[in-house]
Amino acid sequence: ALPPLDQCLNLYDFEVVAKKVLKPTAWAYYSSGADDEVTMRENSSAYGRIWFRPRILRDVSKVDFSTTLLGQKSSLPIYITATALGRLGHPDGEKNLTIAAGKEGVIQMIPTLASCSFEEIVGARVREDQVQFFQLYVNANRSITEKLVKKAEAAGVKGLFVTVDAPQLGRREKDMRMKFDDVGSRVQNDGKESVDRSQGAARAISSFIDPSLNWKDLEWLRKVTKMPIVLKGVQAWEDAVKAAELGLAGVVLSNHGGRQLDYARSGIEVLEEVVSALKQRGLFPNPKFEIFIDGGVRRASDVLKAVAMGATAVGIGRPFLYAYSAYGHAGVEHALQLLKAEMEMNMRLIGAPTLKDVVPEMVDTRALSAH
Ligand code: FNR
Numbered sequence: 074a075l076p077p078l079d080q081c082l083n084l085y086d087f088e089v090v091a092k093k094v095l096k097p098t099a100w101a102y103y104s105s106g107a108d109d110e111v112t113m114r115e116n117s118s119a120y121g122r123i124w125f126r127p128r129i130l131r132d133v134s135k136v137d138f139s140t141t142l143l144g145q146k147s148s149l150p151i152y153i154t155a156t157a158l159g160r161l162g163h164p165d166g167e168k169n170l171t172i173a174a175g176k177e178g179v180i181q182m183i184p185t186l187a188s189c190s191f192e193e194i195v196g197a198r199v200r201e202d203q204v205q206f207f208q209l210y211v212n213a214n215r216s217i218t219e220k221l222v223k224k225a226e227a228a229g230v231k232g233l234f235v236t237v238d239a240p241q242l243g244r245r246e247k248d249m250r251m252k253f254d255d256v257g258s259r260v261q262n263d264g265k266e267s268v269d270r271s272q273g274a275a276r277a278i279s280s281f282i283d284p285s286l287n288w289k290d291l292e293w294l295r296k297v298t299k300m301p302i303v304l305k306g307v308q309a310w311e312d313a314v315k316a317a318e319l320g321l322a323g324v325v326l327s328n329h330g331g332r333q334l335d336y337a338r339s340g341i342e343v344l345e346e347v348v349s350a351l352k353q354r355g356l357f358p359n360p361k362f363e364i365f366i367d368g369g370v371r372r373a374s375d376v377l378k379a380v381a382m383g384a385t386a387v388g389i390g391r392p393f394l395y396a397y398s399a400y401g402h403a404g405v406e407h408a409l410q411l412l413k414a415e416m417e418m419n420m421r422l423i424g425a426p427t428l429k430d431v432v433p434e435m436v437d438t439r440a441l442s443a444h
């Protein structure tokens with residue numbers, strides 16, 4: 074039997090429960106990282122090398138952690154990032170995330186490779202003004218991608234996150250050892266082409282992603298849509314500067330949850346060099362170019378470290394998958410409520426009544442890149 078939901082005291086607790094309830098194939102797909110999983114572990118441990126410099130005697134009786142992402146309101150500087158194959162964990166799949174996001178006032182990024190159809194996910198919105206983003210894998214057949222993007226825009230999606238760190242899927246060996254027998258996804262081709270299920274879920278669904286994708290394609294994409302375009306998976310300041318100079322809406326500093334290039338650095342470490350390079354060029358701060366990061370964020374303290382260092386918001390992936398696999402949308406709501414409670418406490422203890430007060434001087438990052 075599952076422990077009652079209120080016994081989950083933090084985001085890590087959902088992982089423990091999910092491991093017990095998920096089928097081995099689903100657990101392998103959700104939990105795995107690439108190769109030796111060094112980057113996946115580093116995503117968490119990097120936050121452990123940053124310390125706070127709290128300020129005292131500030132009035133923190135009221136604490137406000139609401140913000141905007143790409144101009145859209147959010148109750149937290151946190152969004153639910155795109156994770157494929159949501160139905161492997163729960164029959165309602167990604168709809169659990171939509172419901173919880175709406176109830177708790179955060180933004181969900183809908184994956185290209187969702188198991189629920191795009192229409193089902195949009196149809197599960199619980200509020201009129203509920204905001205969603207869309208994560209795009211660019212298909213070698215550009216007309217398929219064009220249709221998909223236009224459909225998203227027509228459905229009121231407010232931001233397009235183009236995944237740029239996956240020209241080839243990483244080797245997730247835990248996943249590859251499993252024979253993927255679930256029809257977890259209506260892949261883009263709607264099952265018209267057969268997929269190879271012998272090498273795990275990830276390889277079965279990803280064959281259409283175009284490895285020829287390059288900077289020139291972004292010019293094409295900007296003509297296809299008016300949605301703000303953000304590059305998801307930037308890992309070096311040179312690419313972040315290029316994205317800013319091109320006038321894109323932002324970047325996500327991410328290594329795909331440690332599932333792509335092993336020995337990629339953590340997003341939080343990349344954040345430091347990206348902000349400094351943008352500053353040197355007069356490109357930061359810039360309300361028209363936002364920096365997001367994801368990977369290993371599990372505590373409000375992680376979130377506040379990222380915000381202090383210049384991130385607008387952070388994405389969280391696996392914990393929400395684990396939460397709904399065990400408890401449905403109520404699990405995700407509880408996870409978000411835990412994060413809100415942690416935010417309130419942490420902001421009081423660092424002396425920051427609003428996110429604007431969470432400034433670079435509040436963190437000591439001297440140990441961050443010394444490893
Ligand atoms: C992902 N991620 C991902 N990213 C993306 O751009 N397209 C995708 O289809 C997927 N699919 C996916 C599936 C699963 C099971 C996981 C765990 C992750 C990466 C995701 O958006 C994000 O970068 C990481 O999940 C963030 O790390 P944490 O929070 O899971 O540690």
